[in-house]
Amino acid sequence: MRKNVVGRAAAAVVALGFLTSGCSDSEPAPESTVLHFGLQTDQPGLGYTDSQRHSGFEYDMATWLADHLGVQFAVVNVKPDQREEFIKSGAVDLMIGTYSKTDRRLDEVSFAAPYMLTQQGVMVLSNDTSVNQFEDLADGRTVCAARGTTSIEQLKERGVNVREETGDGACVNAMLSGGQDVRAVSTDKLILHGWANHDPHLKVVEPVAFGHQERYGIGLKKGDKALCEKITAALKQYLISGVWENHFRNNLGSDLSFQEHKPDPNRMDRCD
Incomplete structure (x- = not known):
C-alpha cells in the first residue's frame, strides 16, 4: 500500500x-x-x-x-x-x-x-404543481441539499427548512422514495437540469432562480x-x-x- x-x-x-x-x-x-x-x-x-x-x-x-x-x-x-x-x-x-x-x-x-x-434552482417531482416560486418553499416543506455546497447556506439564509445529504444523488433518492419528507431538491440549476433529463419523474421549477452567480x-x-x-x-x-x-x-x-x-x-x- x-x-x-x-x-x-x-x-x-x-x-x-x-x-x-x-x-x-x-x-x-x-x-x-x-x-x-x-x-x-x-x-x-x-x-x-x-x-x-x-x-x-x-x-x-x-x-x-x-x-x-x-x-x-x-x-x-x-x-x-x-x-x-x-x-x-x-x-x-x-x-x-x-x-x-x-x-x-x-x-x-x-x-x-x-x-x-449558473445559479441556484429548485427541482420537484414531475407531478408536483405546488411550487411555482421561491416563496412556496417556505411553507414548512423540507428541501434537500448536498453537504459542503453553497446551496446549504443560501437556503438557510432564506429561512428554508434544509435536510443535508452527502450528495445530490442522495437528495434525489430521498425525494423519490417519499419516505423522508423531502419535497424538493435545491442546488445549481444546471445540475438540476441534468437530473431532470435523466429521470422523467423529476422537473426543474423554471421560474425559480436565486442566490449569487x-x-x-x-x-x-x-x-x-x-x-x-x-x-x-x-x-x-x-x-x-x-x-x-x-x-x-x-x-x-x-x-x-x-x-x-x-x-x-x-x-x-x-x-x-
Whole structure:
C-alpha cells in the first residue's frame, strides 16, 4: 500500500513539474504521467458514473484538458464536503466537480476559473404543481441539499427548512422514495437540469432562480500560481475552440440555452 501511495505521489510530482516547466502543450509528457482528477459521479449531464462508465460535461472537459496538456488522468470520486480536504492532502491533483469559486474556499485552495456559470434552482417531482416560486418553499416543506455546497447556506439564509445529504444523488433518492419528507431538491440549476433529463419523474421549477452567480472553476493546491496559469490558459482555449458548446449540447441537451452559462474567455480570473 505504501509503495502505491509513494509511486502515485512521485508520478504526480513529475506530471505537475512537466506542466509548470514552460514546455509547450504539443510536447509529449512522460509516458507514465497520470494525474488524479476529482470529479462528482452522481450528477447526470455533468459528472456521472454508471457501471463504471463515466459521462457528463465535466468528464468530457477533463478528457479534453488531459489531451490538451499531454497527460493521462484517473477519476477520483469526491463528495462535495471532501473537496478542500482532497486537494490539500494531494489525493487529487485537480478538482473538477461543479466547484464554485468562493471567497471562503480561496482561503484554502486556488482556482483556475471560470469554465461555467449558473445559479441556484429548485427541482420537484414531475407531478408536483405546488411550487411555482421561491416563496412556496417556505411553507414548512423540507428541501434537500448536498453537504459542503453553497446551496446549504443560501437556503438557510432564506429561512428554508434544509435536510443535508452527502450528495445530490442522495437528495434525489430521498425525494423519490417519499419516505423522508423531502419535497424538493435545491442546488445549481444546471445540475438540476441534468437530473431532470435523466429521470422523467423529476422537473426543474423554471421560474425559480436565486442566490449569487455560481462560477465553476478547477481547484488546485493553494498558491500554485504556475499550475493555475497553465490550467487557466487551457480553459480559455477550451472556451474559444467550439468544443465547449459541443460538450454542453451533448450532455445537457440542445433545448437548454448555453449563452447564459458560458463565461467570456477574454475575462478569465487572474491567478494570485
